[in-house]
Amino acid sequence: MGTFETLLNTAVIADLKKSIGLFMPEILLIITFVIAILADLIFKKARKIAGVISLAGFLVTGIYMMNNAGASEATFMGLFAVDPFSMFFKYLFLLSGIAVTLMSFFSEELYKENRSMGEYYTLILGMTIGMFAIVGANNLIVVYLALETMSLSSYVLSGYTKEIKRASEASLKYVIYGSLSSGIMIWGISLLFGLTGSLSFFEINAAL
Numbered sequence: 001m002g003t004f005e006t007l008l009n010t011a012v013i014a015d016l017k018k019s020i021g022l023f024m025p026e027i028l029l030i031i032t033f034v035i036a037i038l039a040d041l042i043f044k045k046a047r048k049i050a051g052v053i054s055l056a057g058f059l060v061t062g063i064y065m066m067n068n069a070g071a072s073e074a075t076f077m078g079l080f081a082v083d084p085f086s087m088f089f090k091y092l093f094l095l096s097g098i099a100v101t102l103m104s105f106f107s108e109e110l111y112k113e114n115r116s117m118g119e120y121y122t123l124i125l126g127m128t129i130g131m132f133a134i135v136g137a138n139n140l141i142v143v144y145l146a147l148e149t150m151s152l153s154s155y156v157l158s159g160y161t162k163e164i165k166r167a168s169e170a171s172l173k174y175v176i177y178g179s180l181s182s183g184i185m186i187w188g189i190s191l192l193f194g195l196t197g198s199l200s201f202f203e204i205n206a207a208l
Contacts, residue, residue: 015077018075019075019076019080025065028061032056032057032058033057033129037050047117047118051104051105058094058097058101079137079139080136090132090136093128100124109161113161126150127153129149130147130149134147134150140189141199151178158174159174
């Protein structure tokens with residue numbers, strides 16, 4: 001029994017080390033997220049500092065991904081996949097994040113009011129982290145958590161210019177629609193789990 005536990009622990013540690021290496025793009029974005037929040041708290045008068053840090057984080061993540069391209073493996077005991085399919089969408093999300101951040105720098109609508117912009121750019125980062133997680137997910141619970149991470153950021157972003165009536169209305173409608181669809185999704189996941197006895201995409205596919 002002791003030998004089995006030792007082998008199991010060794011396998012778990014080895015998988016964790018491999019997984020962290022393959023999960024580095026998401027980790028880099030999380031580090032950027034934390035740095036952007038801290039910088040916004042420290043340098044309150046520099047309204048674009050979080051945006052500049054976000055751009056730097058996107059670029060560093062993109063460079064890391066290009067230098068480590070070609071991987072096709074499962075990580076964290078099969079919860080995430082790193083493959084060309086997920087990498088394609090990660091590049092797409094990075095380019096979208098860079099484009100939105102750059103356009104936001106020159107947005108009169110965002111900057112004409114004396115609002116704090118740090119939260120805006122960190123929310124874009126949070127949404128990107130959620131999108132990165134969802135394209136690599138191999139498990140329905142991970143899909144749900146990643147989707148909620150992305151959705152919570154987008155709920156706030158859609159109504160960020162709260163003094164504009166249509167933005168507040170859009171945000172409220174989005175929250176109501178998102179809450180309803182989230183409940184339906186959980187119900188569907190429970191049905192799939194009841195039918196197949198698993199939340200893993202591969203095991204669900206085999207069972208069906």
